[in-house]
Amino acid sequence: MLKHSETTNWWGKMEIIEFGLERIQSLYENTVEYNLSDSGVHPYSLREFLTPDQIEEMLDLEIGYGWTNGTVELRNSIARLYKGRNQDNVIVTNGSAEANFLMVMSLLNPGDELIVFVPNYLQIWGWAKSLGIKVVEVELREDQSWQPDLDELAKAVTLKTKMITICHPNNPSGSIMDEASMIKLVEFARSRDLYLHGDEVYKGSELSGVESPSFADLYDKAIVTSGLSKALALPGLRIGWLVGPTDFIYKAWQCKDYTSITTNTVSEYVADIALQPQKRAEILSRSRRILNENVALLGGWLETNANLFSSILPKAGGMAFVRYNMDINSTDLVHKLREERSIMLVPGDVYGKDGYIRLGVGAPKDHIEAGLSHLSDFARSNF
Template sequence: MKVKIHRLFQYLLETVEAEPEAIVGFSLSESPKLGEFMGDLDPELPLDWNNRDFRGLPELRTHVLRQAGLDGVLTPKDVLITAGAAEANYLAIMQTLEPGDRIVVESPGWPQAEVLAQAIGAEIVRVNRREEDGWRLPLDRMRDVVTADTKMIFVTNPNNPTGDVMDAATLQELVQIADGAGAWLLVDEVYAGLEWDGPRAPSVAGMYARGITTGSVSKALGLQGLRTGWLICPDPGLVMDAVILRENSSEIMNIMGEVIAEIALRPARLAPAMEKARAEGAANLAEMNDWVADQEHLSWIPPRAGLIGLGRLPEGLDSDAFATRLLDDPYRTFLLPGSAYHEPHHIRLGVGGGAGVNLGKGLTRVAQALKDWKDGAWN
């Protein structure tokens, strides 16, 4: 079957030419400049593949294991460098699921797995996180729906888009559920490292023989443009399947992405970069919390990790209509409607992007739009 467009991407396509003056909902840290890496780049670097390993630069894969807390647990052979976490997810899902297989996904959650599973012809079962439960993943429901014919469980941790976090004990319970069914457990960790009220959870690739960890340098480090991520799995067959599919799609990693990501993940660089991202994220999150508290018609559960969360709109206000209206004068502000995550009564609020997104201006304009909307109509 053909891959069909998801609401999240459709909305981005529809609004890409809107030229907003502010963004409320930016999902990654402020991006560094290329000049910050120039001193560590070799001008004689061949712009071919890395000429060393189809799985990615060995030193980069070593850094990936270290930042995931898997150094000494797994080896670089268990890591494949990919074009972002999106490609890592794609490779694992496409090489694992077949028509009729069951995949269990969380909702709200990153929609990619559901889009791909639908194209494959797999059976999709959603496990709903509920706002009244703090957006926690309901493990009792997970136990009910993960049966012997479940091929894969796909979740994000920290959760994208609510910012909930499964701790080590919760993740271990999820591993036991997956193991009881012999299912793959894929955990997308793109926001790992930006936890606000507790430690980083362990990576599932180090906990379970069928555990798959994916991640990237996009969110916490703001290096989305590098398109560099990874897949980690202790199962050599799964990793080789991913290598084979990538050979027939993107083929090999881009050398500039590999090299700059390797520099960015060097311990001496990573620690201060993460400290900066956490400090800026925490400050912006505090501003967002104060702003939400001042809004008569908006509420949210602050994210426990990451840079985004879901804000509940007043009764009767549809997220698509609100987001579309915000793009027009006098607001000129972009945010993502909750319909992109099966939550049509919410909007995505985010605190990333640095000064360039004009967060303060955007919040002022969103507040004005909420005031301008009265009893189902705009003033």
């Protein structure tokens, strides 16, 4: 008979917390004419992304399991994005979503405390809570330009704290830290011997063109989640990764034996092309062009509608977090816009921040124009 330890018995008591953000998108994003709920940059088609030679080469791929932690080539291409890391510091995953999932499963145990800067994507927050891990929130505030407050962080740390996690660049605000602030956060974690996890899936989309460093470049005990879905505009490939210390990466690999075993051969082939330096630079330049154009559009719209809407415009990422001045709950507002105008936005409620809506700025310009015009029209006629 197989043996298992007592500590695995928590499964029976587990209550999975609904992932509000993903649930509302899954239900409605494909039912509307103008989907502005996405947080990434409008995706490529395979035909525009690959050369005819690459398409031919792809057709000859053997559709095997390959390396379950990612092909050596792809892991090397990922490792090269980070200072002093090699293929053993990397595991390739099905999207950054699986990377976050594996990270929680392989590092945290009931009894550990996890500090989470909020608002953020809330996958790690919800999954860790579902597993019975104590999650301590530290708020990022709009009146502090959504920047981490290290005094608040210091109050949240206890002897049981194992890790701090931050989404950087931030979902939903699109804020970024400057390098000096990142180093301060790293020094904070280092001085207490804590893991520091960065969900960096929006890195590379900085509108200024200056890419932020990775926490993995600054700290040996950093763990980084990233992938191709957002800044790199290839979400359907479902390629993400974790970068971290080798023993942690090995544990994540063991855990992946239970989730998906491996990613898929075709996606890994395309992913490796995307991560070659010149191609990556080309993709990021397309992303920044789209985002800069749309953020300028949003900026103009906010000026015109300043009595109803305000936002600190994003510095990176495919979304803006917009505060509205109307007497309506954010989920109700999103459903009304969906039903009456066929526009899909994300309600602030799913971030625990009613009074805000998240608006994608990576969609085609005509979608954003239509979305904004419906939104202001709806607001003016109803409030």
